[in-house]
Each structure stands twice: as C-alpha cells, then as structure tokens.
Amino acid sequence: MGLRFGIVGYWMNSYWGGAMAALGGVLLIGAIGPRRPFHGVAFGLGCAVLLFTRPFEGLIAVVVVVLSAGVWRFGMRLVPAFAIGAVAMTAFGYYNFRLTGDALTPPYRVSAKLYNDGNVLPGLSPRTNVEFRHVELRRMADEFEAVNGRVLATWESGLKYSWNKLTVWRIKLLGPLLIVPLLFGMWRERRYGAAFVCGIAGYGAHQFFTVHYFAPLLGLQWVLLMKGWHRMAMSPRGAKVALCIGLGCVVSSIWPYNGEDSERTWGCCTAPGNVRRAEFVCKLEAMGGRHLVMVRYNAKHNIHSEWVFNDADIDASKVIWARAMSETEDARLMQLYENRSVWAINPDEEGLALRRIR
Helix, strand or coil: CCCHHHHCCCCHHHCCCCHHHHHHHHHHHHHHCCCCCCHHHHHHHHHHHHHHHCCHHHHHHHHHHHHHHHHHHHHHHHHHHHHHHHHHHHHEEEEEEHHHHCCCCCCHHHHHHCCCCCCCCCCCCCCCCCCCCHHHHHHHHHHHHHHHHHCCCCHHHHHHHHHHHHHHHHHHHHHHCHHHHHHHHHCCHHHHHHHHHHHHHHHHCCCCHHHHHHHHHHHHHHHHHHHHHHHHHHCCHHHHHHHHHHHHHHHHHHHCCHHHHHHHHHCCCCCCCCHHHHHHHHHHHHCCEEEEEEECCCCCCCCCCCCCCCCCCCCCEEEEECCCCCCHHHHHHHHCCCCEEEECCCCCCCCCCCEHHH
C-alpha cells in the first residue's frame, strides 16, 4: 500500500496529489506522544503542510487529532507549533494577496465564486446568478459541478450523496480485508475511533470527494489498523486471521497496476495528461518566435479534456492558448498580440493539426 500511495500511484505523480496531504496528517499523528519540543515542531509542520495542500480536509484532521488526544496533552509543544503555524499563515496570506488581492481569499474561493453554481455543503441553496462568457465553462458547471451541488440542496439527498462517497472511501482505501482489523482498532482506541468516524463524516458532507481527499486522515486510519492487528494477534485464532489478512493485502498491493486495473482501483486521475497539446507546444517553441493558438471545440467536447491553459505570466509565454469566441472578440485578441503568429485548432476534429491564421 505504501508503494501505491507514495511512489507509483497518482497521489505522488500527478497534479491532484494526495501524498503531501497524507504526510501532513502523519506528522499530526506523530505529534501525539512524549511531551518534547520536537513533537510540537512535527505538529506545526503537519498543520503547515495541510494548509497548503488540503485546507478544508486538513482543518478537519487537525480538529479530530486535537480533540481526540486532548488539548491538555500538548502542553509546551504548542509553543513551537504556534510559531510554525504563524509563519505558515503569513506565507499563505501573502500567497493569497499576490493572486487575489486579499490575504484571506484563496484562489479556489475566487474560482468557486465565479464559476460554481452548486452547493458546497448540504442544506444550502444553489446559486442562480452565475454568468459565463464561454459555453465550455457553462457546460462544466451544468454537467459536473452543479450536478454534485444540486444533490446537496436538501438534507435527505445530501446524506444519501455523502453515504455514496463514504462507500468510495471504503472500497478504494480500505477494502473488504481491512474492515475487521480497523473495527478492532477502533474498539481498542475508542476515543481515536470516534474521532476517526467524525472526520470521515465531515469529509462526506463536502460537495466533492475522491480518494485523495481522505489523505489527511490516512495516517490515523493506519494507526487504528495496526492497533487492531495487534489486538487480533493476541489470541491464536485471531493471529491466524490477521496473518491471512496481511497476506491478502500483500497480494492486492502487487497486483498489476496499469491501464484499466489502475483506473478501477483508484477511480480517478490515472490516465495520461494532454499529450497532444504538449507535442504542439514543443513544435511551436522549436519554430522560434511567439505564438497565439485559438482553440474551438465541437458542441459535445469532453469537458475534462482541456486545451486552454497557460503559464502564470501569460504575456511572457512563448505559446498562449485562448478560446475562440466571436469574430469581433477574436480580432481584438489578435490585435492585442499583434506581434505573435496566430494559429487555430479544433481538438475534436479528425486529423488534428494546427492551421495558421496569421
């Protein structure tokens, strides 16, 4: 399992991540122990990592760990934790300020405000005043984000949706073999077991959920699993069951991890990225000069296969990608970049190729 999560899986090898958030959660768990300053440093670093990787899920993990361990147990360890937390919050605020103009407004919040007309938590009403300049963004909202958001419009549908997401967690990150030792561990460590359940419930209430969202609590899950295995091994019959479960986990971990098997295992983010777009970027950069590529999709374009995205400093990029709009708006954009070669492309056409406009 460590091989899949930390080395060959998409948790380590993709933009979606998961491994760093899991590391932050493990640091939180490791801070529960002897009252030494080092453990306060670990706790502070764990909070910082979660702040920059998965803030919402990380906050739930911090609350779960602190409440289950007891605030009083941290003692002087809170001093280095608060010091590191202050540095991390300052860096996070500066990052937000440079991107959004407000230290308390992260980029994701701006994106959600502009383009997400669904719900984030159960019981909230969907927004109806969202405007879109591009049909692809409208389709993204209608076919993906709003679908998830509308199911949270009522508490009944929200609870049903949350249960379905928790089923994804049980299948993808736990599986049938590990349910028994996990239950034993939760029974042996009732306080941490109750906190673990509360954390999962909090994750289930969010609008979206894929397996890497659970990363901050993965460390606590494995601690409970180890406790359960230890409890089972204390009796001869339980030791045999624990051995069989362990062998089953080894077999499942070394099972072929490619193609459709990988997709079924993770259910997310295992396919290669947009390789064709990268090939065109290399081709244009090899030609020299600066370029502007106008992209026009067909009506049934796959909303998850995006071609229009750019570097942070768009004007300094050798190749700029833009959505084709009306003739007037396209002419204004080409006039703005009059010193660039202009190309057109439709990713949905057969015989994919760049067509030079200017």
